[in-house]
Amino acid sequence: MAVLEKLLRSKVVIWILLVLPGLWPLWPIFIRPNPSVGADPLKYILHHFGFTACVLLATVLTFTPLRVLWPKWGIAQALNRHRRLVGVVSFAYAMLHLTAHLVYETGLDWSQLGHVFEVATTKPFQLVGLIAFTILLVLTVTSPNAAIKALGGKRWKLLHRLVYVAAALSAYHQAAARKVFPMQVVWIFGPLLLLEIARIIRERKPKPVARKAAGNAEA
Amino acid sequence: MLIRTKKDWELPESAVTSESAYRTHNRRDFLKAIGLGAAGAALASRDLLAATGGFPAKANPDFPASALKPTAEEFVTSYNxxxxxxxxxxxxxxxxxxxxKTDPWTVELTGLVNKPVKLDVNDLIKQAGGIEERVYRHRCVEAWSMVVPWDGFALAKLVALADPKPEAKYLKFTSFLDPKSSPGQSSGNLDYPYVEGLRLDEATNELAFIATGIYSKPMPNQNGAPLRLVTPWKYGFKGIKSIVKIEFVAAMPTNTWKAMQSSEYGFYANVxxxxxxxxxxQAxxxxxxxxxxxxxxxxxxxxxxxxxxxxxxxYKGMDLARNY
Structure with a gap:
């Protein structure tokens, strides 16, 4: 446990964990070619990046509730050092996902780009993905310390609560990407939902008077 | 696009098809030579199946390989x-x-017909007059497409065998039900058995086809062995696989995907x-x-x-945006 905690505190380890999923498609496309992937490699890449973005977004959002629920747990503390990094990399995968979609739909014929965006804004499934992406874009742009200062802590925090909207929209977008409901959405977003519910219950319980005392005891 | 080109009568089979057939033969010989007993036996029985199924089939010059470029066989058999x-x-x-197990396989022709029959798939092929090869475009509702050289016979021949009564207006196709062999059926990802339907006049259209093979070989299991429907002007999900029953009925049958999500998938499913x-x-x-x-x-x-x-x-006079 202590070893894991030490590893998770390290920025290098987290960077490796974040970059590796992006390299994964190289395996079935080039290293051990799989014809099921080779039939439509960019579609595979496109889905893989979207999947990774969802996993990272759902994962980073569990960090805070984990710390609230188990404040003394070293792993939760270690993970909370990397909230901003994991969040920004989640956006990076969302951007790769969108880029892959644009290349896939246009086949690099950019005269089709207008049409692709027109489709994206008229189909709820795609529009929802685009809104989630836009939210993540805004949050990424406002993630540097300078932006926090410029906005003021309170306003910044309020703005960054939008990440929960992005997560909910991503879950819908991922579910709607398949013809039948994909169970993976439950595995990815289910734990987050449970943790958030537990966190809300925990934060509500000791209402007005006891709240401060409980907070101090935990700290 | 024109697909009837008289000159194609003279042309040989497409290079893609013959080359892949050649490769497969080599692999079989190789496996036998190195003494892979079980694999060799399995392949030999597949050879037998090919022979009883009438392979290799003659290409139908009305639907030639030369007009379309067939998709690589390994993609057709790996992307399903x-x-x-x-x-x-x-x-x-x-x-x-x-x-x-897809061999032996029994198919039932039933419902509003004068000649209801339950027969082995190889007998069905014989009664339908053997098989031919046709190269068709294949368009999935998911917006991807392939070109597939199918082997089989015109669905119209099967309809003639069953001899429908005048009140028969539709065909209802039913696929196999065997949850023990089918992880999708045991997990219930759709309502099974899979059902599809055609209007009788669609079924007797010259394009409607019962495929028993691809690339001059018996149908691989993953492509819907031993026989499946092919309606190239419709989205792929109409092409019900591994058919066990064809029922002639008076009312429009409810197909599986329409039952699942009627706002997205209709009965006609025309491309x-x-x-x-x-x-x-779908542009x-x-x-x-x-x-x-x-x-x-x-x-x-x-x-x-x-x-x-x-x-x-x-579909003359039909609103295709409503009858999707």
Whole structure:
């Protein structure tokens, strides 16, 4: 446990964990070619990046509730050092996902780009993905310390609560990407939902008077 | 696009087909030579199946390989939608070949017909007058397409065998039900058995085809062994796989995908670039196996998948945006 905690505190380890999923498609496309992937490699890449973005977004959002629920747990503390990094990399995968979609739909014929965006804004499934992406874009742009200062802590925090909207929209977008409901959405977003519910219950319980005392005891 | 080209009578089979057939033979010989007993026996029995199924089939010059470029065989047999064996494209190739028995196979022709019959698939092929090869475009509702050299016989021949009564207006096709062999059925990812339907006049259209093979070989399990429906002017999900029953009925049958989500999938499922799926556009399609790894080839989707000439008359006066 202590070893894991030490590893998770390290920025290098987290960077490796974040970059590796992006390299994964190289395996079935080039290293051990799989014809099921080779039939439509960019579609595979496109889905893989979207999947990774969802996993990272759902994962980073569990960090805070984990710390609230188990404040003394070293792993939760270690993970909370990397909230901003994991969040920004989640956006990076969302951007790769969108880029892959644009290349896939246009086949690099950019005269089709207008049409692709027109489709994206008229189909709820795609529009929802685009809104989630836009939210993540805004949050990424406002993630540097300078932006926090410029906005003021309170306003910044309020703005960054939008990440929960992005997560909910991503879950819908991922579910709607398949013809039948994909169970993976439950595995990815289910734990987050449970943790958030537990966190809300925990934060509500000791209402007005006891709240401060409980907070101090935990700290 | 024209598919009837008289000159094609003279042309030999496409290079892709013959080359892949050649490769397969080599592999069989190789496996036998190195003494892979079980694998050798399995392949030998497949050779037997090929012979009883009438392979290799003669190409039908009306639907020649030379007019369209067939998709690489390994993609056609590795990129499959066969939800009975998983919703992933790569799953059917694996999960449909773990002991699911497709030989022997019995097919039942029943309902409003004068000659109801239950018979072995090889007898059906014989009674239908043997098999032929046709190269068709294949367009999936998910906006990708392939070109497949199918082997089989015209569905019209099967209809003639059953001899429908005047009150028969539709065909209802039912696929197999065997949850023990089918992980998709045991997990219930759709309502099974899979059901599809055609109007009688659609079924007797010259394009409607019962395929018993691809690439001059018996149908691989993952592609719907031992026999499946092929209606090239409709989206792929109409092409019900591994048929066990064909019932002639008076009322329009409810097909599986329509029952699942009627706002997205209808009875007709005709390929139509102007009628979008609610979640994506149908205006163009990704051509499987064409283009480079990172820059896929796309092409505009054709009305009725390029078979307007043969089938447009079937839908005269119908609102195709409503009857999707």
């Amino acid at each position: 939608n066969f939800y009975e064996f998983g919703t992933g494209k790569e799953q059917p190739k694996d999960l449909a070949n773990r002991g699911w 139509n670039p102007k009628v979008d799926h609610p979640r994506w556009s 163009s399609e990704r051509v499987i196996g064409e283009g480079s790894t990172f820059i896929p080839k796309r092409q505009p989707t054709l009305m009725f998948n390029g078979y307007e000439k043969q089938v447009a008359a079937l």
